[in-house]
Amino acid sequence: MGYSFTKEGIDKVLKELSRDYLLYAPTRTVGGGAFSDTDSIKYGEIATVEEIVFDEKSEYSFKEILLPLSETLFFFTEEHVKEADGPKKRAIIFLRSCDLHAVKRLDEIYLRNGFEDYYYKRMRDNVRFVLMGCKSSFENCFCVDMGTNRIDSYDASIDKKGGDYVMDNRCEEWEELLAGSSQTQEEVSPSYVTETKVRVSIPEGLSIDVAKAKMWDDYDGRCIACGRCNFVCPTCTCFTMQDVFYTDNGKVGERRRVMASCMVDGYTDVAGGGSYRKKNGQRMRFRVLHKVYDFKERFGYHMCTGCGRCDDACPEYISFSDCINKLEGALREGSGNE
Template identity: 65%
Template sequence: MGYVLEKEGMNQVLSNLSENYLIYAPKLYVGGGRLSDTDCVRYGEVNRIDEIVFDRKSEFSFKEVLTPITQTLFYYTEDTVKEADGPKKGAVIFLRSCDLHAVKRLDDMYLSNGPVDSYYERIREKVKFVLMGCSSAYDNCFCVDMGTNISENYDMSIDCSDNNYRVDCKSVEFKSLLKANAIREEEVSPAYVKETSTHVHIPENLSAEVATSSIWREYDSRCIGCGRCNFVCPTCTCFTMQDLFYTDNGKVGERRRVWASCMVDGYTEVAGGGCYRQKYGDRMRFKVLHKVLDYKERNGYHMCVGCGRCDDICPEYISFSTCINKLESAMEEVSSNES
């Protein structure tokens, strides 16, 4: 059974939830855009339902809640090491279906890809997810083709219509709170995208041999290696380590992990001066094939969830979806070269 709430009721729900949770959702940052005098929608802490932006796609993903851009792992002195404290409160995250599918990819990488990452785990186990229904696709979305337009793995879902909020609830913890503030109960199913204007086709015969195709050379000159595509992507998980030494005592400090990008200079530098994938096209090849080839070979589904943020953010107008659609001709090229 679902619930219909007015704005006042939803605000009361959020107020009660804020006692135990920090609430994160897409919100408008006036003047916070990439260009002068422009706004942007990105994730931030909210207290009221009218702060949440329902009718625009967030330019950045939710992942900085689960994997902070900069995260202190531990503090050290000359004699001791102390692990950084975990979050005192849980988190409630409002996100769309593609991003909810991205959570599964993050869980794979941090919880199942080798030893469990305890820093991720202690945040993740305190998080509840609210699915924001999508009645239509946004620019550059291709979630339908990636199979991420529908999700059932939510604690609550919410759709905004006619100044009311229609909520489906799967969390026992939240049901009594919603019922107490609802104007009525009725069956609710979250809206989902049925068609997108952007389409992708991943070849059935796609293999690692496509790495030898000439298509990657196009990006040697087009890409500038800024890494924006990685930073907005909800499934990119790479980070680097930084040691911070305090000025008062050079033997005291903290170790942090910080987001990193396979597209930027220095990412593949190794001891002895070696540096791999120096050409931008080689970095593009690595990223693309990780998203739609080798990850699926290991996990059974693609890493890319079709949110389209990489296409939205690229200053050089490089389209990831277009690159995916070039893979079929790239495989034909490779096959003809071998024959």
């Protein structure tokens, strides 16, 4: 059911929802940008609709809400182990179509990958999603070519319409609240992008032969292995485990799951002094092919959602979309057909 709201009406909805939910959305941090006198758009808690940034892309994704940068799994002593408490309140996340598609990828990895990750599931079961409509694409987006520019699996959608807001509701639990706070009832469809300036073309029949191409060597010098592309990506899920000890004997402490990056030094180090993918180009190859080859081979669709954040974040101006567009030539080279 669709509804139209004034600013006061939608704020009333948010106030009521905040009794049971933590509300997360893209917000502006004034002066928090990478350069002097620039702002940063990242996810944070909100109380009013004015805090939500509708007309700019967030530099970071929603991912840190479902997968915290550092998450305590359990505490231990010499004799006891105590599981860390789960979320005390449910959460509502406002996000765009590409990011809601990313949730599907995270679910695939953590819930349908041979086992269910207990800690992810207890968080995921307590989250609802409000789709933010996109009237036009942002810089470096290529969601249309990745097929992630529209989605129907949301609990509600929200769009700005002049000075008002319109919502399409699919959550029965919220129906009475939305109906009572709206100014009119109407048909609502979330806005979505139909074209982007950046275009990508993933070769049909992409095979592992592309890994033999020389294009990956170019990134040995260009990539500085900072890992920024991983941390802003909504579908990168690498993590490591850390035991934090409270006592000198190492028998009291906690175990944490900490976000990691396949692009940084040390990620592939193993016992005995071995290390895989020492060169930055090898790491770039692994990351790119995981996004547009390996994941699809296993689950039937691409891991990348075309949000373009990796291009936005790279300090060396390496373009992931350009890399994708080089794959056809790399495939011919790797398979010996060039």
